[in-house]
Amino acid sequence: MKEKTVIAADLGASGGKMAKGSYDGSRLLAGDFFDFENKPIELNKNLYWDLFALYRSILQGTVQYSRDCAVDSISVDTWGATYGLLDSKGRLLEPIYHYRDLRTEHSMEHMYQRLSRENVFQLTGCQPARSYTLPQLYSYVEHQEKILDLADTMLFLPDLLTYFLSGEKVTERSIAGTSGLLRPDQKDWCYDLFRMLGIQTDMLLPLTDPGTERGMLSSSIADSLNIKPMKVISVIGHDTASAVAGIPYFGIGQVYISIGTNINMGVEVTESITGETAFRGGYKNAAVMEDRKILYRDFAAFWMLNEFQRSCREEGRSYSYQEMMDLASVSESKGVFVDADDEILNNAGGNIKEKINTFLERSGQKTLSEDADFIRCILESIALKVKYCTEYLEKELHIPLHKISVINGGTRNYVLMQMISDALARPVYCGLPYATLTGNILTQLYALGELKSVNEMHDLSGRSFSMKEYYPEKNRREYWDSGLQKMIEKGICK
Numbered sequence: 001m002k003e004k005t006v007i008a009a010d011l012g013a014s015g016g017k018m019a020k021g022s023y024d025g026s027r028l029l030a031g032d033f034f035d036f037e038n039k040p041i042e043l044n045k046n047l048y049w050d051l052f053a054l055y056r057s058i059l060q061g062t063v064q065y066s067r068d069c070a071v072d073s074i075s076v077d078t079w080g081a082t083y084g085l086l087d088s089k090g091r092l093l094e095p096i097y098h099y100r101d102l103r104t105e106h107s108m109e110h111m112y113q114r115l116s117r118e119n120v121f122q123l124t125g126c127q128p129a130r131s132y133t134l135p136q137l138y139s140y141v142e143h144q145e146k147i148l149d150l151a152d153t154m155l156f157l158p159d160l161l162t163y164f165l166s167g168e169k170v171t172e173r174s175i176a177g178t179s180g181l182l183r184p185d186q187k188d189w190c191y192d193l194f195r196m197l198g199i200q201t202d203m204l205l206p207l208t209d210p211g212t213e214r215g216m217l218s219s220s221i222a223d224s225l226n227i228k229p230m231k232v233i234s235v236i237g238h239d240t241a242s243a244v245a246g247i248p249y250f251g252i253g254q255v256y257i258s259i260g261t262n263i264n265m266g267v268e269v270t271e272s273i274t275g276e277t278a279f280r281g282g283y284k285n286a287a288v289m290e291d292r293k294i295l296y297r298d299f300a301a302f303w304m305l306n307e308f309q310r311s312c313r314e315e316g317r318s319y320s321y322q323e324m325m326d327l328a329s330v331s332e333s334k335g336v337f338v339d340a341d342d343e344i345l346n347n348a349g350g351n352i353k354e355k356i357n358t359f360l361e362r363s364g365q366k367t368l369s370e371d372a373d374f375i376r377c378i379l380e381s382i383a384l385k386v387k388y389c390t391e392y393l394e395k396e397l398h399i400p401l402h403k404i405s406v407i408n409g410g411t412r413n414y415v416l417m418q419m420i421s422d423a424l425a426r427p428v429y430c431g432l433p434y435a436t437l438t439g440n441i442l443t444q445l446y447a448l449g450e451l452k453s454v455n456e457m458h459d460l461s462g463r464s465f466s467m468k469e470y471y472p473e474k475n476r477r478e479y480w481d482s483g484l485q486k487m488i489e490k491g492i493c494k
Helices: 052-068 107-114 115-122 133-142 155-164 189-195 220-223 239-244 276-280 301-313 321-330 351-360 370-397 413-424 437-447 455-464 477-489
Strands: 004-011 015-023 026-035 041-043 046-048 073-080 083-086 151-157 210-217 232-235 254-260 262-269 284-287 291-298 403-407 430-433 469-472
Touching: 004 155, 004 239, 004 437, 015 041, 015 052, 015 437, 026 052, 026 107, 041 477, 052 155, 073 155, 073 239, 073 437, 083 155, 107 133, 107 189, 115 189, 115 276, 115 351, 133 189, 151 155, 155 210, 155 232, 189 210, 189 276, 239 254, 239 291, 239 437, 239 455, 254 370, 262 370, 276 413, 291 370, 301 321, 301 351, 301 370, 321 370, 321 413, 351 370, 370 469, 370 477, 403 413, 413 430, 413 477, 437 455
Parallel strands: 004 073, 073 232, 254 403, 403 430
Antiparallel strands: 004 015, 015 026, 041 046, 083 151, 210 232, 254 262, 262 291, 284 291, 430 469
């Protein structure tokens, strides 16, 4: 067969990555990685994503990959919930808001006064955080802003960038599933929710499945970049769902833990789960591909480490990730923990160490002073949150768990990987730091007809990539069990 070459772009909240994937009919090669920054812009007390800088970076990577070979296709996946509003002429109506912009600071509480949290879950199978699309759209209603009246189309970020590349407007199902705006079965918009919250629906497009061609790279872009035409493909647009599709030999009953700025972790299921136990555990449902779904939770992870780095720089000290891991390795645990879901810890700005100590005081724990202790507190809190969520799946939702795979860039933090294995008291398979790009590439091969199913995608990943296995250290289970019990008693894990 003729070798297929595709370009994948993956935009995360902390930075973007691109890769070239080559498939010879037997194995997949993914490499020639191209990284670029994703720096939000604060302007007039609002926080925005720098959309056009990200778009320029995608074009830069496309030129780089097109120099020496013919490229069959290109696609984009991104973090969830971010959207753009277009007018009837296809023009952006406003800058792209960052999901931590403070315009939604009180939107959740006001929204739940109108429609209860449990009712939202029953209607959508989702329990949105403040960062989700639902509270962002409700903020317009809350503040009586008229911009939605002007909106002809709403496109989620990967669909918006696909529109820039090809001129076609589509709404891909998996990225729409991150919005909190779909029915539990993920097959259509939850129009009842829009009606109850007073949000107009004229801007919504029908949902489309991932792994479909969306035209060609526009001739104006190809001509201006002096590159050959290539197909534009709508892949699994949500970065976590794309990463799940890239896990070697993954399937029903296996846990995935995708670690980056945030953690998104869960289990693949055949039907959405919307019972009271799932609601009480904070779980949500989202689409992947071929009518497969994931039951998951998400919470902050390296966001806290990134904020720690920033706070230390402002104090005149700079730490690399390796230096932070070294400090955590030699630091003795102080046995104090924070909640990765805490709203204050997730707000941008301020000193994260002061925020952590405020949380510790509020929850009746000892405060910290040394940088190493803050780092260890953050990492242990993440590991215990993972433990809590995993045990909830198994003990409360009665889902048999067969294997645990930890993927994406956070797997490079070997200190945290060992903590997770110790906390869970079972082996964990870690690696595939570019899992999202891998899933993106595999979905393009599916769209091009080279792979026939999601199972074939997982099998090809297994033949092409290896994972590192971490085993729990002996005599550590009691420490982690008691740590989780302390978090539960203090209301930190919930």
